[in-house]
Amino acid sequence: MATSARNDVRDGSRTTQYRFPPGFRTNLIWFALRKLRPANPILLFQHLADQYGDIAHYKIGWHHILFLNHPDYIREVIVVQNDKFIKERTVQRTKMLLGEGMITSEGAQHRSQRQVAQAAFHRQRIPAYAGMMVEEAVRLRDRWRSSEQRDIAADMMHLTINVVAQTLFATDLRDEVDELTSAVNRIMGLYNFIIMLPGAELLVHVRPPGLAALVRARKRIDAVVYRMIAAHRQRGSQGGSLLDLMLAASPDQSPASEKSLRDQVITIFLAGYETVANALSWTWYLLSQNPECERRFHLEIDRELEGRLPAYEDVPRLRYVEMVLAESMRLYPPAWAMGRYALSDFQLGDFFLPAKTTVLMSQFVTHRDARFFPDPLRFDPERFTPEARSRRTKLTYFPFGAGARQCIGESFAWMEGVLLLATLAQRWKLKLVPGHRVEPEPLITLRPKYGMRMQLELREPLAQA
Numbered sequence: 001m002a003t004s005a006r007n008d009v010r011d012g013s014r015t016t017q018y019r020f021p022p023g024f025r026t027n028l029i030w031f032a033l034r035k036l037r038p039a040n041p042i043l044l045f046q047h048l049a050d051q052y053g054d055i056a057h058y059k060i061g062w063h064h065i066l067f068l069n070h071p072d073y074i075r076e077v078i079v080v081q082n083d084k085f086i087k088e089r090t091v092q093r094t095k096m097l098l099g100e101g102m103i104t105s106e107g108a109q110h111r112s113q114r115q116v117a118q119a120a121f122h123r124q125r126i127p128a129y130a131g132m133m134v135e136e137a138v139r140l141r142d143r144w145r146s147s148e149q150r151d152i153a154a155d156m157m158h159l160t161i162n163v164v165a166q167t168l169f170a171t172d173l174r175d176e177v178d179e180l181t182s183a184v185n186r187i188m189g190l191y192n193f194i195i196m197l198p199g200a201e202l203l204v205h206v207r208p209p210g211l212a213a214l215v216r217a218r219k220r221i222d223a224v225v226y227r228m229i230a231a232h233r234q235r236g237s238q239g240g241s242l243l244d245l246m247l248a249a250s251p252d253q254s255p256a257s258e259k260s261l262r263d264q265v266i267t268i269f270l271a272g273y274e275t276v277a278n279a280l281s282w283t284w285y286l287l288s289q290n291p292e293c294e295r296r297f298h299l300e301i302d303r304e305l306e307g308r309l310p311a312y313e314d315v316p317r318l319r320y321v322e323m324v325l326a327e328s329m330r331l332y333p334p335a336w337a338m339g340r341y342a343l344s345d346f347q348l349g350d351f352f353l354p355a356k357t358t359v360l361m362s363q364f365v366t367h368r369d370a371r372f373f374p375d376p377l378r379f380d381p382e383r384f385t386p387e388a389r390s391r392r393t394k395l396t397y398f399p400f401g402a403g404a405r406q407c408i409g410e411s412f413a414w415m416e417g418v419l420l421l422a423t424l425a426q427r428w429k430l431k432l433v434p435g436h437r438v439e440p441e442p443l444i445t446l447r448p449k450y451g452m453r454m455q456l457e458l459r460e461p462l463a464q465a
């Protein structure tokens with residue numbers, strides 16, 4: 001039953017009257033265990049949106065939690081009143097892996113890290129990355145064999161790791177890719193379990209026996225990152241890769257400064273490959289299920305490129321490819337939810353809420369809301385023509401977040417997605433292996449739970465046929 005609640009809360013000498021939105025009054029953990037088996041946070045968010053609409057409130061113990069499912073509320077929190085919030089607790093807990101990098105840091109530290117990295121994502125630098133992206137995709141497309149069945153999700157992870165390593169860190173990680181992805185997979189596998197544990201932040205230091213695998217995986221990732229930093233130091237600055245910029249901003253080599261460098265590198269690294277890889281895997285899947293869209297996608301690639309490899313200048317011409325990618329990130333947003341934690345009391349519409357409230361929003365749920373995207377489960381890239389985009393309210397679609405913490409890699413990711421899709425699809429058509437189970441798994445990113453087994457078919461250019 002939806003109820004709107006007034007609560008008088010004694011706060012030191014004064015009494016504050018909060019006004020909470022309608023919400024959930026039963027014991028949430030009991031509900032989740034009984035009704036939402038297997039436990040899946042997306043089902044819980046979807047249930048709250050279905051039951052309570054734009055804004056829902058529930059409590060776990062003394063802790064107030066809000067779930068927002070309207071672009072105006074979402075905008076209010078992440079853009080308009082952003083300075084009243086920090087990242088919420090589960091993000092804080094990713095510090096176990098990411099340390100104090102740009103995703104987890106706050107305030108002045110965040111601003112200075114963002115300023116250093118900004119130069120590497122500057123519009124002027126992006127074209128230089130295009131050639132390297134295409135080169136990596138060509139390497140993969142030359143390795144693929146006709147009729148072969150492969151886990152395309154694993155291929156996309158390897159491809160995007162190499163892209164980030166080459167473009168932003170001017171490093172060749174081909175020999176270390178397997179080690180890195182298996183360590184990250186290990187941590188992702190443990191992630192949902194870890195973030196539920198009380199005092200999880202301390203686990204890395206106390207090393208409980210059951211989580212030794214986590215500590216080992218983290219060490220393996222650290223070893224690769226420290227090797228990369230040492231190699232760059234030895235070589236001296238070589239002209240403005242992101243790592244060069246970070247090294248220049250952190251000249252002393254004290255352990256604290258080395259640790260901070262490690263945190264910044266690993267943050268960009270993980271944020272930069274996992275998300276794009278997932279976006280691409282879901283795109284191949286959706287294309288394979290929608291032959292008409294797939295045909296139009298191939299037609300545009302063949303017509304615009306006429307058999308040559310794509311380049312930076314082609315990106316604006318590959319409009320349908322971009323629309324397909326956008327629609328894929330609507331249905332399967334790689335960052336499927338975001339959260340904030342209130343530093344002070346705040347007002348949201350008619351509601352007045354206390355400091356320490358956690359605010360959750362889910363791209364997955366809002367992007368599938370029929371009010372904003374009619375017939376929401378249908379894959380339809382036409383939703384992303386410039387006209388259709390301009391008709392929609394801001395933040396009905398927010399795969400990259402918004403405001404001061406908006407994804408720093410957004411233009412990089414759009415260009416990378418379009419170039420990698422076009423280069424691979426120029427030669428190959430991907431078909432889902434019959435019977436392969438496809439299910440999204442909401443970890444830190446939205447992965448295909450069972451990978452993405454697809455069969456490769458060589459294809460003839462359509463426009464010339």
Ligand code: HEM
Pocket residue numbers: 102103114164168267268271272273275276279333334335338339398399400401402404405406407408409410412413
């Ligand atoms: C499809 C690809 C991507 C998606 C969907 C995505 C999504 C997001 C989202 C939603 C946020 C904001 C989180 C929040 O406000 O709580 C974010 C932040 C961030 N992303 Fe991305 N991202 C992608 C690609 C990239 C790439 C390629 C890079 C770097 C190479 C990157 C680096 C970052 C960083 C460093 C932040 C933190 C920014 C800050 O807090 O100032 N991302 N991303």
